Amino acid sequence: MEKILIVDDEQKIREMIKKYAEFEGYKTDEASDGMEAVLKVRKSNYDVIIMDIMMPDLDGFSAVKEIRKTKNTPVIMLSARGEEYDRIHGFEVGADDYVVKPFSPKELMMRVAALIKRSKSASGGGDPHEILKFEGLTVDFTGRLVYVDGVQAEMTPKEYDLLFYFVRNNGIALTRERLITEVWGYDFYGDDRTLDSHIKLLRKSLGDYAKFIVTLRGVGYRFDGKRKEDGEK
Numbered sequence: 001m002e003k004i005l006i007v008d009d010e011q012k013i014r015e016m017i018k019k020y021a022e023f024e025g026y027k028t029d030e031a032s033d034g035m036e037a038v039l040k041v042r043k044s045n046y047d048v049i050i051m052d053i054m055m056p057d058l059d060g061f062s063a064v065k066e067i068r069k070t071k072n073t074p075v076i077m078l079s080a081r082g083e084e085y086d087r088i089h090g091f092e093v094g095a096d097d098y099v100v101k102p103f104s105p106k107e108l109m110m111r112v113a114a115l116i117k118r119s120k121s122a123s124g125g126g127d128p129h130e131i132l133k134f135e136g137l138t139v140d141f142t143g144r145l146v147y148v149d150g151v152q153a154e155m156t157p158k159e160y161d162l163l164f165y166f167v168r169n170n171g172i173a174l175t176r177e178r179l180i181t182e183v184w185g186y187d188f189y190g191d192d193r194t195l196d197s198h199i200k201l202l203r204k205s206l207g208d209y210a211k212f213i214v215t216l217r218g219v220g221y222r223f224d225g226k227r228k229e230d231g232e233k
Helices: 011-023 034-043 060-067 084-092 105-123 157-168 176-184 193-212
Strands: 003-007 027-031 048-052 075-079 097-100 131-134 137-140 145-148 213-216 220-223
Touching: 003 011, 003 034, 011 027, 011 105, 027 034, 034 048, 034 060, 048 060, 048 105, 060 075, 060 084, 075 084, 075 105, 084 097, 084 193, 097 105, 097 193, 105 176, 137 157, 137 193, 145 193, 157 176, 157 193, 157 220, 176 193, 176 220, 193 213
Parallel strands: 003 027, 003 048, 048 075, 075 097
Antiparallel strands: 131 137, 137 145, 213 220
16 A cells, blocks of 8 residues: 655645545655654655645755655645746755645645556666667666766656656657646646746756757647667767
8 A cells, every 4th residue: 555645734734635645545644844754754665745845944845855865755745836936946856746735635646646656667677778869868768867968967757757758759749738648647737837847957957958859839849859879970
């Protein structure tokens, strides 16, 4: 049975999430601030962490950053604000998803289920070592590594997922709805700011090779990269 850590300084919100999570069959644990969450994650393993941002002692951003030093547990950030800065910063420290309060508990549980499914799929076995190159961009699917002009890129888990999906669909126009559904794993709800924020982060990580991610106005995005064969200079 999957286990969720619910982190929020508001007891009513923790209780609400716990109620819905247990109804869906998940085990739950709680923390009332970021510091308590970090300590619990050090001692136990969780399948998903639901993390509020504004909390006493240690805020959600700092807590996720600390957790990411030792664990890659999927994290959904909760915030009473929907500013782009909060989203970008949350993704930069390693969050996988972002939900603005007030939120639908049912939708939150769908996102939890999608993250668990994605996490299990990513940890499964893969193909023999698969590496694709596009000019100075090297994408190592098996090792889950990306190199920009020979230097390993430091990327968030979701940046890797997004880039890998782009590369596997090289030359194909991808709608925002399809990217959200395939990369995040849940039905599209009309809020594509999460996707656009990740695209900005990904382009920054790719440097000069951000040019491969083409914006299609009114549609979405397309990865346009000419594959470099082994031995080709």
